[in-house]
Amino acid sequence: MTGPATVVKAEPTDEILRLDDLKVHFPVKMPFVQRLLQRGETVVHAVDGVSFGIRPGEILGLVGESGCGKSTVGRACVRLVKPTAGRIFFDGQDITKLGGEKLRALRRRIQIIFQDPHASLNPAMTIGKAIGHPLRIHSSVFGPQKTGSEEFGEWIRQKVLNAMKEVGLTPEEQLYDKYPGDLSGGQKQRAVMARALILEPNLLVVDEGVSMLDMSVRAKVLELMLDLKRRHKLTYLFITHDLATAKFICDKIAIMYLGRIVEIGPAREIYADPKHPYTKALLQVIPIPDPDRRAKKVLPRGEVPDAVHPPAGCRFHPRCPAVLASCGWEARDFVDFLDEHLSDPKRAGDDETILGPIEDWRAKGLVASLETNPLKVRKAVERTNAVLVEAPVAMKQAVESVSSQNRTVIVRFRSHHQLLQSNVQGRVVECLLYQ
Amino acid sequence: MALLRRLLFRPFRPLVRERRTLPGILSWIGLGTLISFVLIGIFGPLLISVDQTKPLAYPILLSPSLQHVMGTDGIGRDVFARVIWGTRTSLEIMAIGALLALVVGFPLGLLSGFVGGKLDRLFVLVMDSVYAFPGLLLAALIAAVIGKGIFNIGIAITVIYIPLYFRVTRNQTLSTREELYVEAARALGARSRTIMLSYIAYNVVIVIPVIFSLSAADTILTAAGLSYLGLGLEIDVPGDWGRDLSDAQRFLGSGIWWTSLFPGLMIILLTVGLSFLGEGLNDLVNPLLKKERA
Amino acid sequence: MSGKIFFRGRDLTQLSNQMYRRIRGEEIALIFQDPMTRLNPLMRIQDHFLEEIHAHESVSSTEARTRAREALVSMGIHETRIRNYPHEFSGGMRQRIMIALALVLKPSLLIADEPTTSLDVIVEAQILEILQDLKEAYHMSLLLITHNLGIVAEVCDRVAVLYAGKLVELGSVRDIFHKPLHPYTQGLLASVIHLETKELHSIEGSPPDLIAPPSGCRFHPRCSYAQPICTERIPPLVEFEPGHFAACHFGDKFL
Ligand SMILES: Nc1ncnc2c1ncn2[C@@H]1O[C@H](COP(=O)(O)OP(=O)(O)OP(=O)(O)O)[C@@H](O)[C@H]1O
Numbered sequence: 001m002t003g004p005a006t007v008v009k010a011e012p013t014d015e016i017l018r019l020d021d022l023k024v025h026f027p028v029k030m031p032f033v034q035r036l037l038q039r040g041e042t043v044v045h046a047v048d049g050v051s052f053g054i055r056p057g058e059i060l061g062l063v064g065e066s067g068c069g070k071s072t073v074g075r076a077c078v079r080l081v082k083p084t085a086g087r088i089f090f091d092g093q094d095i096t097k098l099g100g101e102k103l104r105a106l107r108r109r110i111q112i113i114f115q116d117p118h119a120s121l122n123p124a125m126t127i128g129k130a131i132g133h134p135l136r137i138h139s140s141v142f143g144p145q146k147t148g149s150e151e152f153g154e155w156i157r158q159k160v161l162n163a164m165k166e167v168g169l170t171p172e173e174q175l176y177d178k179y180p181g182d183l184s185g186g187q188k189q190r191a192v193m194a195r196a197l198i199l200e201p202n203l204l205v206v207d208e209g210v211s212m213l214d215m216s217v218r219a220k221v222l223e224l225m226l227d228l229k230r231r232h233k234l235t236y237l238f239i240t241h242d243l244a245t246a247k248f249i250c251d252k253i254a255i256m257y258l259g260r261i262v263e264i265g266p267a268r269e270i271y272a273d274p275k276h277p278y279t280k281a282l283l284q285v286i287p288i289p290d291p292d293r294r295a296k297k298v299l300p301r302g303e304v305p306d307a308v309h310p311p312a313g314c315r316f317h318p319r320c321p322a323v324l325a326s327c328g329w330e331a332r333d334f335v336d337f338l339d340e341h342l343s344d345p346k347r348a349g350d351d352e353t354i355l356g357p358i359e360d361w362r363a364k365g366l367v368a369s370l371e372t373n374p375l376k377v378r379k380a381v382e383r384t385n386a387v388l389v390e391a392p393v394a395m396k397q398a399v400e401s402v403s404s405q406n407r408t409v410i411v412r413f414r415s416h417h418q419l420l421q422s423n424v425q426g427r428v429v430e431c432l433l434y435q
Numbered sequence: 436m437a438l439l440r441r442l443l444f445r446p447f448r449p450l451v452r453e454r455r456t457l458p459g460i461l462s463w464i465g466l467g468t469l470i471s472f473v474l475i476g477i478f479g480p481l482l483i484s485v486d487q488t489k490p491l492a493y494p495i496l497l498s499p500s501l502q503h504v505m506g507t508d509g510i511g512r513d514v515f516a517r518v519i520w521g522t523r524t525s526l527e528i529m530a531i532g533a534l535l536a537l538v539v540g541f542p543l544g545l546l547s548g549f550v551g552g553k554l555d556r557l558f559v560l561v562m563d564s565v566y567a568f569p570g571l572l573l574a575a576l577i578a579a580v581i582g583k584g585i586f587n588i589g590i591a592i593t594v595i596y597i598p599l600y601f602r603v604t605r606n607q608t609l610s611t612r613e614e615l616y617v618e619a620a621r622a623l624g625a626r627s628r629t630i631m632l633s634y635i636a637y638n639v640v641i642v643i644p645v646i647f648s649l650s651a652a653d654t655i656l657t658a659a660g661l662s663y664l665g666l667g668l669e670i671d672v673p674g675d676w677g678r679d680l681s682d683a684q685r686f687l688g689s690g691i692w693w694t695s696l697f698p699g700l701m702i703i704l705l706t707v708g709l710s711f712l713g714e715g716l717n718d719l720v721n722p723l724l725k726k727e728r729a
Numbered sequence: 730m731s732g733k734i735f736f737r738g739r740d741l742t743q744l745s746n747q748m749y750r751r752i753r754g755e756e757i758a759l760i761f762q763d764p765m766t767r768l769n770p771l772m773r774i775q776d777h778f779l780e781e782i783h784a785h786e787s788v789s790s791t792e793a794r795t796r797a798r799e800a801l802v803s804m805g806i807h808e809t810r811i812r813n814y815p816h817e818f819s820g821g822m823r824q825r826i827m828i829a830l831a832l833v834l835k836p837s838l839l840i841a842d843e844p845t846t847s848l849d850v851i852v853e854a855q856i857l858e859i860l861q862d863l864k865e866a867y868h869m870s871l872l873l874i875t876h877n878l879g880i881v882a883e884v885c886d887r888v889a890v891l892y893a894g895k896l897v898e899l900g901s902v903r904d905i906f907h908k909p910l911h912p913y914t915q916g917l918l919a920s921v922i923h924l925e926t927k928e929l930h931s932i933e934g935s936p937p938d939l940i941a942p943p944s945g946c947r948f949h950p951r952c953s954y955a956q957p958i959c960t961e962r963i964p965p966l967v968e969f970e971p972g973h974f975a976a977c978h979f980g981d982k983f984l
């Protein structure tokens with residue numbers, strides 16, 4: 001895997017959470033026969049080399065499109081998924097491989113809130129019971145009295161009622177014995193927050209914690225989060241795809257694309273002046289609620305590619321509006337382009353008979369090839385060159401040669417530049433434009 | 436203990452909450468029938484002497500009268516007494532069969548679904564092969580091997596229903612295991628045991644009364660079937676609906692209806708009652724499962 | 730159900746089912762939030778198009794196939810993929826296929842119900858751009874149903890605001906965003922979180938129960954301007970300025 005290299009200086013700072021080149025790969029579910037036929041292992045590169053740190057009392061926003069791996073990062077931080085590689089430090093301690101009682105102890109200090117408050121609550125447990133359950137789970141540490149005694153139950157009840165009041169889940173006495181099904185969405189989200197907070201954690205991972213709430217409730221929950229941050233110096237990893245909300249609440253922002261962080265830095269600076277072309281694209285598409293400020297946008301082409309085979313070099317290169325010749329062009333980009341070309345009857349002319357069908361092209365790393373009959377080879381090379389004239393400039397420049405070998409047409413790309421992270425005006429960007 | 440109590444009561448919550456809906460009414464009718472039979476099974480034999488169920492206790496083939504409300508049968512036994520004592524027999528078989536199947540099938544299904552992996556695959560393989568066998572045939576085979584008697588028949592029937600409990604419990608466990616609240620519990624630091632009991636078992640147990648009622652209804656029929664085939668109980672059991680029905684068959688042609696009608700009616704009433712309960716609960720529980728997530 | 734729906738001067742509620750089906754499709758097309766509600770997972774994309782065309786027009790198969798291909802290509806999907814099944818496309822592509830399918834009969838009105846809610850921001854912007862281009866190219870009217878005010882500001886010409894099943898305000902997009910007359914519209918606009926949000930606002934309370942809606946103005950339990958009259962009388966929809974309607978007893982206060 002010639003993935004982008006990562007430069008990390010893991011200096012032991014005052015950071016409460018530090019991810020160090022974290023990778024999480026999931027096996028792809030495949031029918032047995034196909035698995036036998038496939039050489040090598042096929043995995044989803046859900047998270048593929050992510051590093052960042054959060055300082056106490058800070059809110060770090062993790063932003064990106066669906067499927068880019070945000071939730072997986074969040075789940076890895078609370079150790080709900082096993083990291084494939086890399087390390088996670090919490091409060092200076094390496095928690096990557098923690099297990100058993102030590103992991104349970106850790107979970108008192110890191111909590112996670114999921115997007116769907118309804119699904120996060122056991123339908124068969126009353127709200128009071130659910131909020132107090134963490135205390136029972138960790139009773140050996142918390143219980144000043146013997147577990148199961150009357151006082152212990154009463155102590156928990158008081159703590160639960162306090163927590164409910166704190167998150168604004170009132171009237172707490174009445175809601176205590178209700179079941180989740182009896183509560184509204186906003187109330188359920190508050191209950192989930194109360195449950196997460198009752199252990200007084202240091203770090204709270206909020207995975208799309210407000211996305212499902214309607215506007216008026218969302219505002220209240222966000223205010224509650226800010227309030228808790230101020231009063232308890234709570235630290236957040238705030239995962240969202242909503243850049244506007246992230247801007248409002250976060251101190252720092254990390255923009256993720258296809259398993260990697262492409263830009264990370266202070267929120268204010270990134271929003272004022274995004275550097276990475278992907279960040280620029282994302283910020284540009286946030287609709288402005290003002291009809292007088294409509295503007296034509298320069299949108300990236302296509303959609304997020306498959307994380308099973310992420311693009312070489314910079315993963316954004318097939319869509320990047322600012323792409324350079326050195327960004328990672330490879331054989332399959334050419335085949336995709338050719339496919340597009342051939343499917344437009346106006347442009348294709350008789351190219352199809354010479355260069356098609358597209359299925360006959362082989363793309364392997366930097367080399368695309370087409371086996372054709374010896375008589376047609378010369379013509380095919382000619383045509384390939386002609387088609388390339390219409391290709392995006394950067395792709396054209398990245399082609400090293402178009403040649404023929406016996407009966408095979410070969411399009412060879414130059415190898416791309418090593419992609420590094422650079423410090424640009426107070427933030428870290430992973431883009432060749434800034435190297 | 437508190438947990439056990441809640442586990443036991445949880446399945447019946449919908450019965451109370453939805454009592455006015457059609458499935459609710461159906462379940463209550465079924466429950467009423469079941470309770471009546473249980474009462475008859477417990478108190479009936481206390482009131483009616485076992486001697487009346489013995490051969491040659493009375494003249495044969497008396498038609499129903501005040502003395503013998505359901506008449507007497509081909510070998511001079513009082514049909515009413517046989518039917519009442521037969522209730523006890525059937526309930527005993529049902530209790531042994533369905534309960535034993537529950538006690539074995541439920542935890543196995545829970546474990547298999549929760550632990551997963553090789554253990555799960557092994558269990559599923561075994562259970563599926565048992566399940567693939569026609570029920571009555573399997574029970575007949577087992578009965579032929581381990582011999583007659585209430586307890587043995589109960590065991591033979593248990594073996595048929597364990598896979599049923601296992602499958603339903605396992606599937607329910609598998610889907611519950613994927614619920615976000617289970618992951619949330621793990622993130623809270625809950626131990627596997629806590630998760631299995633407080634989160635999974637608790638949400639799986641709700642389907643148990645459904646299978647219990649349905650399999651119990653089936654048990655009655657299977658037991659009667661075995662007896663009918665002559666593979667069931669010893670000859671001196673004081674009441675056996677299936678065998679009585681089988682014995683009565685040859686008199687039907689001569690217009691003697693009472694010896695077959697009453698045992699037959701009992702079988703039908705009890706199975707229909709149990710089916711009502713099962714189907715009603717199924718309708719109650721399934722939308723409830725959905726509604727609780729919606 | 731009561732009321733009337735006029736389309737090109739004809740009351741749709743009076744039409745026979747058959748006529749209605751004809752109009753829906755040929756003249757009025759619909760797209761939904763989830764494309765899979767319309768795409769049959771067992772049918773190739775091409776067959777979806779052919780079915781749609783043949784149901785409404787008697788054209789040769791060749792012609793129908795050409796039209797299907799054109800529609801697909803106009804949505805930026807390679808025509809080579811016309812023989813694929815729906816699950817072989819990404820969410821954004823499926824949504825584009827849905828639009829292509831809706832447009833293949835060249836309707837004069839397209840009703841889009843939350844067409845981008847399930848999509849990513851960038852794909853959302855792509856789809857909205859396509860819809861806008863189509864509006865111009867085909868001279869088509871668009872009824873966009875959404876809860877995303879940002880999209881409304883970017884795409885729409887006129888806006889109707891609904892609250893608890895009632896139309897509360899109707900006007901040009903500028904009127905609505907710059908001079909909202911109804912307190913609900915005002916609250917809604919204030920609660921949008923956008924890039925310049927410095928302070929969060931929200932409308933107190935929660936949407937009412939529609940089985941027993943509040944008396945008078947349905948918004949009164951949540952309205953900070955509510956007066957006794959609001960609980961008693963249903964405010965009529967009044968034209969406060971040319972083309973700008975609102976259903977509030979005190980709409981003129983906000984002019
Ligand atoms: N348990 C899993 N097994 C296999 N693949 C997974 C698993 N969890 C996530 N993935 C894959 O990993 C990638 C990243 O998923 P993840 O849920 O982290 O994305 P996300 O950024 O949170 O997206 P969204 O905004 O849609 O929530 C996706 O391609 C997803 O399909």
Ligand code: SF4
Pocket residue numbers: 276277278314315316317318320321322323324327430431432433
């Ligand atoms: S490295 Fe920068 S310029 Fe090159 S493709 Fe990636 S984002 Fe675009």
Ligand code: SF4
Pocket residue numbers: 911912913946947948949950952953954955956959964976977978979980
């Ligand atoms: S009519 Fe009254 S309650 Fe309704 S919006 Fe206007 S001021 Fe508010």
Ligand SMILES: [Mg+2]
Pocket residue numbers: 070071072207208
């Ligand atoms: Mg996610």
